[in-house]
Amino acid sequence: MSGISANYYDGQSSKRHAVSIQLDANGMLSIHGDSLSACYPLDEITMAYRIGKRVRMIKLSDGASLEAETTPELDAILDQTKQHKHQGLVHRLESKLKYIVMALLLTIAFAFGFLTWGVPALAKSVAFSLPVETQDYLGEGTMEVFDEYFMQPSKLDKTRQAAIEKRFQALISGLDERDRYELLFRDSEKMGANAFALPSGSIVLTDQFIALAENEKEIDSVLAHEIGHVHFRHSLRGAIQSSSAAVLIALMTGDVASMSSFAATLPTLLVNMNYSRQFETEADNYAKQLMKEKGIEFYHFARILTRLTASHDVADDDDSLNFLSSHPSTKERIKSFQ
Amino acid sequence: MEEENSDTRELSIEFTGSGSEYFGIWIVNILLTILTLGIYTAWAKVRTRKYFYNNTRMDGAIFDYHASPIAILKGWAIVVGVLIVQQVLSSINILYGLGLLLAIMAFIPWAMVRSRVFNLLNTSYRNVRFYFEREYKELYTIFLIAPLPIIVGYGLFFYVAISAESAEVTPDTGIMALAGVFILAGFVLLPYYLHRFYSFIITRSSFGRTPFENCSSAGAFYSIYLKAFGLGLLVGVAMMVVMGVSAGLADVADGVISVIMGVLAFVIYLIGIYYVIYFIEATKLNEIWGKTSIDGNRFISKLEPWGLMWVMLSNTVLIVITLGIYIPWAHVRMTRYRLNHLLIEVTGDMDNYIAKGHKEMGALGAELGDAMDFEISL
Numbered sequence: 050m051s052g053i054s055a056n057y058y059d060g061q062s063s064k065r066h067a068v069s070i071q072l073d074a075n076g077m078l079s080i081h082g083d084s085l086s087a088c089y090p091l092d093e094i095t096m097a098y099r100i101g102k103r104v105r106m107i108k109l110s111d112g113a114s115l116e117a118e119t120t121p122e123l124d125a126i127l128d129q130t131k132q133h134k135h136q137g138l139v140h141r142l143e144s145k146l147k148y149i150v151m152a153l154l155l156t157i158a159f160a161f162g163f164l165t166w167g168v169p170a171l172a173k174s175v176a177f178s179l180p181v182e183t184q185d186y187l188g189e190g191t192m193e194v195f196d197e198y199f200m201q202p203s204k205l206d207k208t209r210q211a212a213i214e215k216r217f218q219a220l221i222s223g224l225d226e227r228d229r230y231e232l233l234f235r236d237s238e239k240m241g242a243n244a245f246a247l248p249s250g251s252i253v254l255t256d257q258f259i260a261l262a263e264n265e266k267e268i269d270s271v272l273a274h275e276i277g278h279v280h281f282r283h284s285l286r287g288a289i290q291s292s293s294a295a296v297l298i299a300l301m302t303g304d305v306a307s308m309s310s311f312a313a314t315l316p317t318l319l320v321n322m323n324y325s326r327q328f329e330t331e332a333d334n335y336a337k338q339l340m341k342e343k344g345i346e347f348y349h350f351a352r353i354l355t356r357l358t359a360s361h362d363v364a365d366d367d368d369s370l371n372f373l374s375s376h377p378s379t380k381e382r383i384k385s386f387q
Numbered sequence: 388m389e390e391e392n393s394d395t396r397e398l399s400i401e402f403t404g405s406g407s408e409y410f411g412i413w414i415v416n417i418l419l420t421i422l423t424l425g426i427y428t429a430w431a432k433v434r435t436r437k438y439f440y441n442n443t444r445m446d447g448a449i450f451d452y453h454a455s456p457i458a459i460l461k462g463w464a465i466v467v468g469v470l471i472v473q474q475v476l477s478s479i480n481i482l483y484g485l486g487l488l489l490a491i492m493a494f495i496p497w498a499m500v501r502s503r504v505f506n507l508l509n510t511s512y513r514n515v516r517f518y519f520e521r522e523y524k525e526l527y528t529i530f531l532i533a534p535l536p537i538i539v540g541y542g543l544f545f546y547v548a549i550s551a552e553s554a555e556v557t558p559d560t561g562i563m564a565l566a567g568v569f570i571l572a573g574f575v576l577l578p579y580y581l582h583r584f585y586s587f588i589i590t591r592s593s594f595g596r597t598p599f600e601n602c603s604s605a606g607a608f609y610s611i612y613l614k615a616f617g618l619g620l621l622v623g624v625a626m627m628v629v630m631g632v633s634a635g636l637a638d639v640a641d642g643v644i645s646v647i648m649g650v651l652a653f654v655i656y657l658i659g660i661y662y663v664i665y666f667i668e669a670t671k672l673n674e675i676w677g678k679t680s681i682d683g684n685r686f687i688s689k690l691e692p693w694g695l696m697w698v699m700l701s702n703t704v705l706i707v708i709t710l711g712i713y714i715p716w717a718h719v720r721m722t723r724y725r726l727n728h729l730l731i732e733v734t735g736d737m738d739n740y741i742a743k744g745h746k747e748m749g750a751l752g753a754e755l756g757d758a759m760d761f762e763i764s765l
Contacts, residue, residue: 055449058514063595063740065513101408101437106451113750116449139434143411152411152418153712159421249551 053123058083060112070115072126080115094130099140164294172289176282181229184285188249194254196235202233205256210234213254216265220255220272220343228280232272234259242360244271246278248285261356270340270350277335283328333382351386354379395734397687402723404442406716413715425467429460431505440510452518454509481643495682498528501531503517507592515742520591529587533573533580541570585675594681603678611670614694615663622659653696665696682740688728698724 052069057080059066068082080090090159093110105123107115117123128137140375142148203210216231226229229250242258254268262268278284339345358379416431433456440450477484500523505515505739543566551558582605589601633648669690676688702717 060514061742062738063742065740098441099402100412100434101441104405104439104441104449106449112514114451114511139430140417142415143434144408149414150409154415156414156421158420159418239454313702348403 052081053117053364054124055080055107055121057085058114060114068115070126078126082199091126091129094127095098099124099127099136101143104108142219144263160280166289168293169286171173172181173282174285175289176285179285184248184250184282187288188247188251191247192233192249192251192253199239200235200253200255201236203256204236204237205234205259209259213259213265213268216269217252217272220269220339221276224276225280225300230276230279242357244275246275246284248282248288252276252279257360261360262353264349266349267353269343270336270347271347271353272348273330273336273339273343273345274288277332278328280335281328281331283332287328289323329382333385337386347386351383353384355384393640395732398446398731400726400729400731401444402498402719404439404719404722406719409438409719410715411504413718425463426460429463431457433454433460443726445731446733448513451511452509453511454505469637491625496525496530500526504591505587505751512594513737513740515595515740516569516625518593518595518685520593522591525587526584527583529580533577535573536569536576537573540566540571543569561631563713578612579605582608582762589675589679593743595742597682597740599679599681601675601679603674607674607678608671611667611674614666618663618666622655622663625655661696661700662692665699666692668692669695683730683734687732689728689730690725691728694724696727749755 052071055068055070057066057068058064058152064087066082068080068085070078072091073079073088076091078091078094079088080089089109095108095110102119105117105119105127107117107127109115141153213234214232217230221230230249231249233251233253234256235253236256238257240255242261243255244258245251246252252272254271256333258271259268262271275301336350337347340350397490407703416427416434419427420431433452435455436452440452443450469487473484473491476487498724500519500521504519504521505605509518510517543562547558547562547566552571575589580604586601589599629648629652633645633652669692672687673690674687677687702713702720705713706717
């Protein structure tokens with residue numbers, strides 16, 4: 050007798066019966082052991098899961114069960130039951146190398162796609178639906194921290210400030226009414242020549258930046274770029290994107306470890322740098338549009354950017370580091386404005 | 388039932404799963420879950436459990452998991468529905484959202500019990516199902532009373548501090564001391580309630596009709612937490628010493644040595660803190676399992692803090708380096724380590740456990756417990 054050896058449990062007690070099973074000539078599953086002998090029609094096999102390669106657990110309609118090592122003969126018998134056959138598909142996906150590799154690549158593609166397009170799209174819709182008060186609140190909070198630690202009141206004389214403010218008003222006249230802009234002057238040795246925009250619509254210029262500019266049109270060109278950041282709500286979107294990417298990556302990689310926040314930092318950093326590069330490009334394109342409208346030549350931005358880069362001694366035009374650089378290669382940006 | 392064989396033997400629990408085999412199941416689960424917008428989670432959960440249970444082997448027999456994906460899917464759908472309602476309510480008025488959240492929290496002990504019943508009822512060994520008594524009172528008692536002194540203490544503290552602040556007077560030291568006593572008492576009582584919790588979880592569980600018994604004591608829990616507290620102090624002292632030496636050296640030696648000392652202090656801190664965490668985990672589980680028995684057959688748990696810590700931390704590092712690809716191997720390693728350190732001392736054979744009839748039940752509690760990460764695992 051060439052039966053498949055298995056353990057039989059009747060479901061009433063934990064008693065084990067060593068049995069031998071086979072498919073008999075009438076298509077019945079026959080079970081033989083020292084103390085029992087039984088026959089089941091195949092449709093009385095109610096559950097036969099197919100997971101992994103070691104064992105098969107077979108449930109019978111009367112509550113009894115069989116445990117057997119997996120053999121091709123056994124799978125051939127079980128394949129005649131509906132459930133086992135249906136699961137064959139998932140089981141094949143789970144156990145054949147080519148499907149596993151395909152599943153892995155598809156999953157990576159989905160994760161990549163979600164991080165590249167899904168998260169920014171979500172952040173965009175959230176940023177544009179947040180009430181004005183929230184944006185003001187976030188902007189004021191950031192400004193307080195900056196004023197406390199990095200910046201002092203501007204030492205620029207009032208007439209110069211008023212002149213720049215006037216040009217700023219001219220720049221924003223005719224722009225989308227829903228966007229609000231505000232120009233602020235600060236002195237900061239620590240930040241050096243710098244210009245940045247906050248969620249509240251505040252654009253900050255440092256005295257060091259004004260000193261670096263050789264003419265008013267250079268200042269205008271940088272203001273145009275910052276107006277672009279405000280218009281697209283970049284700082285808010287950046288904050289939302291980096292936190293949601295961190296949550297997503299922590300969910301994906303951190304479910305075993307208690308150090309999930311640590312586990313998520315490295316990939317999050319890489320993803321965020323990629324996001325901020327996209328924002329710079331977007332703001333640059335906005336600036337070009339605005340400069341064209343207001344009759345400011347592009348080369349002004351190229352010149353001030355060259356000097357800004359030099360003043361910060363940033364050597365980021367090395368293409369091999371391009372992915373890690375938080376701005377698009379400055380060389381590329383300067384070239385696009387010439 | 389007469390015992391044919393009265394030899395006592397130690398049965399080990401063997402885990403036969405492999406990381407590479409589980410990887411296939413894991414990645415297909417993730418992909419199908421994405422493609423079905425989450426609906427496949429129910430099947431994914433059953434297949435994962437089934438894989439781990441079917442690879443857990445004791446005395447030539449294997450464990451099995453029987454939950455129906457449809458039951459889990461229904462529970463999942465209800466939980467997702469409640470979460471959506473919660474989000475919508477929050478966006479209308481944050482207070483509505485908070486109110487619903489509080490109402491959900493009131494269900495946590497209920498969900499823990501339901502989750503335990505669902506999971507044990509769907510677990511079998513030698514075709515005999517496990518079982519958990521549906522008793523909710525004890526968990527509600529523990530969850531309501533245990534945090535009470537701490538909440539009262541902190542409430543009192545902040546109330547007095549804030550009202551003194553606004554009246555610009557110094558806070559009443561008597562009341563502040565009372566708040567301190569409440570908080571301290573709350574923390575001192577925690578090991579007692581923790582023991583009560585574990586004891587409840589084990590003694591309401593049964594294999595067929597045979598209940599698990601547990602004779603662990605609250606005293607042992609106090610001893611574990613006292614030792615952990617002592618270890619924590621030791622780590623603090625060691626750090627202080629290193630930092631003190633480094634400060635002393637700063638005058639005579641160059642900066643490099645004090646940097647090295649700084650790094651050393653940080654390493655001591657990191658290793659020390661993790662050691663304390665895994666010391667608590669290992670000794671607590673050893674105490675609970677070591678005092679658990681069924682039908683006179685005693686469990687033996689031999690977890691070691693260093694071993695547990697090594698598996699856990701190396702898993703974390705490998706998961707980070709591989710950007711998550713290592714997760715299946717990490718699961719398998721952890722499961723194997725834990726199961727290999729659990730033994731059962733059996734007298735005679737294990738043929739005489741009688742099954743108890745069971746009704747299928749819904750998975751709502753189990754899903755709620757899962758969604759809020761409250762599933763009890765030992």
